[in-house]
Amino acid sequence: MAKQEDKFKKVISHAKEYGYVFQSSEIYDGLSAIYDYAQNGVELKKNIRDYWWKAMVQMNDNIVGLDSAIFMHPTIWKASGHVDAFNDPLIDNKDSKKRYRADVLIEDYCAKIETKIDKEVKKAAKRFGDSFNKDEFTSTNSRVLGYQEKINTILSRMGKSLENEDLADIKALIEELEIADPLSGSKNWTDVKQFNLMFGTKLGASAESAMDLYLRPETAQGIFVNFLNVQKTGRMKIPFGIAQTGKAFRNEIVARQFIFRMREFEQMEMQFFIKPGTQKKWFDHWKETRLKWHLSLGLGADNYRFHDHEKLAHYADAATDIEFKFPFGFKELEGIHSRTDFDLSQHEKFSGKKLQYFDHEENKNYVPYVLETSIGLDRMFLAVFSNALVEEELENNTTRTVLKLPAVLAPNKAAILPLVKKDGLPDLAKKIVEDLKWDFNVVYDEKDAVGRRYRRQDANGTPFCITVDHTTLEDNTVTIRNRDTMEQSRVKIENLKNIIKKEVDVKNWLMKM
Numbered sequence: 001m002a003k004q005e006d007k008f009k010k011v012i013s014h015a016k017e018y019g020y021v022f023q024s025s026e027i028y029d030g031l032s033a034i035y036d037y038a039q040n041g042v043e044l045k046k047n048i049r050d051y052w053w054k055a056m057v058q059m060n061d062n063i064v065g066l067d068s069a070i071f072m073h074p075t076i077w078k079a080s081g082h083v084d085a086f087n088d089p090l091i092d093n094k095d096s097k098k099r100y101r102a103d104v105l106i107e108d109y110c111a112k113i114e115t116k117i118d119k120e121v122k123k124a125a126k127r128f129g130d131s132f133n134k135d136e137f138t139s140t141n142s143r144v145l146g147y148q149e150k151i152n153t154i155l156s157r158m159g160k161s162l163e164n165e166d167l168a169d170i171k172a173l174i175e176e177l178e179i180a181d182p183l184s185g186s187k188n189w190t191d192v193k194q195f196n197l198m199f200g201t202k203l204g205a206s207a208e209s210a211m212d213l214y215l216r217p218e219t220a221q222g223i224f225v226n227f228l229n230v231q232k233t234g235r236m237k238i239p240f241g242i243a244q245t246g247k248a249f250r251n252e253i254v255a256r257q258f259i260f261r262m263r264e265f266e267q268m269e270m271q272f273f274i275k276p277g278t279q280k281k282w283f284d285h286w287k288e289t290r291l292k293w294h295l296s297l298g299l300g301a302d303n304y305r306f307h308d309h310e311k312l313a314h315y316a317d318a319a320t321d322i323e324f325k326f327p328f329g330f331k332e333l334e335g336i337h338s339r340t341d342f343d344l345s346q347h348e349k350f351s352g353k354k355l356q357y358f359d360h361e362e363n364k365n366y367v368p369y370v371l372e373t374s375i376g377l378d379r380m381f382l383a384v385f386s387n388a389l390v391e392e393e394l395e396n397n398t399t400r401t402v403l404k405l406p407a408v409l410a411p412n413k414a415a416i417l418p419l420v421k422k423d424g425l426p427d428l429a430k431k432i433v434e435d436l437k438w439d440f441n442v443v444y445d446e447k448d449a450v451g452r453r454y455r456r457q458d459a460n461g462t463p464f465c466i467t468v469d470h471t472t473l474e475d476n477t478v479t480i481r482n483r484d485t486m487e488q489s490r491v492k493i494e495n496l497k498n499i500i501k502k503e504v505d506v507k508n509w510l511m512k513m
């Protein structure tokens, strides 16, 4: 556990030190769970967004984009169910005065049991060596089965109680499990209450005429209310999708996990409109497709798992999360939800306008069903960034800190370094910068010894260092050093563009899907 916390602390301080993420309003002591993206962070975030947009919109001729406003008519949130049901169960600790999400306390308790399972598996793997079969072990070992049953019983009871709004039972469960405040150890809890996560604001110049609005808690509703506009003007035929990226706002109860849980964050969502009855097929399709997208980035297949929902949201008939192994354990990264015709039907009811599709093949009108994929851009950023940060032992007994970002996402693709600050090398290096910057983000760096500069770029996540030396003056060749392997080779300046392009080209990465 301590090791995990350590790693997470390193991730947060590295993100600050290397210009990726800053606490918002830092000189005023910050604002809780709000963050700013710095010079490198903004590039990484943009590259992740582009990677998603290319895979979802550019590569699918039946998916188009949208950029709807953050402010929307307040009745939308009544229709969507957010006004009445976008709540989290909160509980306060009477001694520490700290506030928690009751369901998260219970889930964290289960995660601890899961760690015990992992330990048993590791022990057995060591004991049995090559003949170890993990699936067989976890499905037969009595201790593991006991742990798993305990987790299932707890989660299924919590799911039922949340569904029935039985908050007294949630508190009873916390007490029965003897869950203590993780910070103070106290078990002195208040009752569990529901808390609505939407931020309110006002629209209008005078107090009397001002209209109460909400900051959108998800981008999805902007897609639903534009469904017919897009379908008609784009002459879209079912099945088709509408994708959008943008800010969403939630007044989260607990926000102590850096950019994992923010009060202002960005989502990348796609709503796929389908014929009623085909939702199972499309649910499976998007589950598989989205996982492939993740795997194409090479963060390691073992770091992902699906978690099918016990408790379904009010709009869904099936739902799964793609979970990622963050430094604090497996947590939701993306949600895939089969939303039925709930949203469009609700908007028909509340707006009085028909939101139906005429299916020429069936020769009839219907309200389409919807399959949603929804991923947090900031969470994806954290997944990529935390996975990339490694301390590497080198042969000469030293270590190096390297940010092994997928090259396609790295903020800068190459650093151009003159070996020394004289003999015309800086001018030549700057010329290379001028040429490459038409195609890639590149940086020029002449300060310190070249070894220090390599380390700096390693920690920054730059995939290539290009060094201009005295031989360059003679034969127009430079050395190009690979961040991950640290291998260097001598190449012609005129070939640099193609060498870099091959490694950072979105096509080459997405083709792995």
Ligand code: ATP
Binding pocket: 218, 250, 252, 259, 260, 261, 262, 263, 265, 266, 267, 332, 333, 334, 335, 374, 375, 376, 377, 378, 379
């Ligand atoms: P959680 O259970 O973690 O609160 P959720 O199930 O409420 O998440 P969704 O409503 O399904 O999340 O939102 C879709 C995606 O948006 C999530 O998978 C996550 O990546 C992202 N997301 C949701 N809330 C936040 C937040 N407060 N900060 C950052 N990203 C978020």
